[in-house]
Amino acid sequence: MIKILDAAQVSLEDILARKPDQRDVSGTVKNIIDDVRRSGDAALLRYAREFDKAELDTLEVPPEQLDKALADMDPALRAILEEAAENIRAFHRRQVQNGFVISEKPGVVLGQKITPIEKVGVYIPGGTAPLPSTVLMDCIPARIAGCRSIVMVSPPTCNGDIHPAILAAAKIAGVDRVFRCGGAQAVGALACGTETIPRVDKIVGPGNAFVAEAKRQVFGLVGIDMIAGPSDILVIADGKSDPRQVAADLLSQAEHDSGACAVLVTDSPALAHAVAAEIETQLAALPREQIARASVEDNGKIILTKDIPEAIRIANALAPEHIELCVDDPFGCLDQVKNAGSIFLGRSTPEAVGDYFAGANHTLPTNGTARFSGPLSVEDFVKKSQFIYYSDAALSAAGGKIAAFARQEGLEGHARSALARMSG
Secondary structure, X not given: OOEEEEOOOOOHHHHHOOOOOOOOOHHHHHHHHHHHHHHOHHHHHHHHHHHOOOOOOOOEOOHHHHHHHHHHOOHHHHHHHHHHHHHHHHHHHOOOOXXXXXXXXXXXXXXXXXXXXXEEEEEOOOOOOOOHHHHHHHHHHHHHHOOXXXXXXXXXXXXXXXXXXXXXXXXXXXXXXXXXXXXXXXXXXHHHOOOOOOOOOEEEOOOOHHHHHHHHHHEOOEEEOOOOOOOEEEEEXXXXXXXXHHHHHHHHHHOOOOOOEEEEEEOOHHHHHHHHHHHHHHHXXXXXXXXXXXXXXXHOEEEEOOOHHHHHHHHHHHOOOEEEEEOOOHHHHHOOOOOXXXXXXXXXXXXXXXXXXXXXXOOOOOOOHHHOOOOOOHHHHEEEEEEEEEOHHHHHHHHHHHHHHHHHOOOHHHHHHHHOOOOO
16 A cells, blocks of 8 residues: 655654665666676677577677568557657757857958757667667657667567567667677667677666666766656645546556555645545556555655645655646646655546657656756757867967966966967
């Protein structure tokens, strides 16, 4: 049964508490990455046998298999994926940035240019459910950014295949190459390169604890998007909300992972108890009941507050991945929400709208990291460079000031570098 807490009677630490992941996988991950660095494809094929129970002849999925997966897809489902992909493109095209040039002072030009990251690796989880939505969300922004090469890795099933829906989505999203490879070994392969899998410049995409730790360990050798943890959702709802809908929204994230966190914050005791009862009813009919129940019982909670403004203050402290505002005036509350990955406005906007269809990205900051980071975007697939030009006359005018500044810091070499170019 989900816990019901009164915000007036518990500490913020109690509200923020989540069951920690007790596994320390860092040593195992380091050994796997080192093995991939040394042995390349041979290590990847060995790990496919060990972890995925798959005997692979080759790691790369032939391009024609992507074509076939898309051609064989149920036409209605294909139309939905293609419409979702266009929604994602429309949203992310608005994120494209332009460089700028400043030439307001005589002889001085400053500017910034935007350059796509050349080679990107995208990790798509396998596990118990195929995620074509993540293929679209993570690959389309890279294509819009102008990345020259988009490489996708995903764990094979025991028969050596990747789910056809994932391959079809890869085709729709414009992925260049796909490899049957998962886990920490796939991250290691993307970071280091093997005989078959090319080394990339940045790795994006969610995964389990081993994938997250591998991304942490290769950061610096390559870029990464974020260290993604289990999913979380926070629903702020008043007494007018439907307990059946609120319970369904909480379970939509609880079913992801036993470590996921589903929280309701409400000023209505009646709604709190109705949602708790409804969760039990819906859990019994949920195909992923075991996973969702563990999530609800370990990390789920309902928090009672005196009013909605207090609920929003608690939400900002939790900094959720997803927040739903199930209140009469969600747009009036929008500016009060300071820390959240994605904000869902109104009672008719369940989190699933964002997961699949609306077009905003669903790769979001977890574990409270929305305090300082945001959703995956086109900006994650570009880099910014500055440029500076001074004419002889401009440097002559500024050189003495530059030298004085450098000497104040005790860096005589810097000062002399500027003075050496001054006329006279």
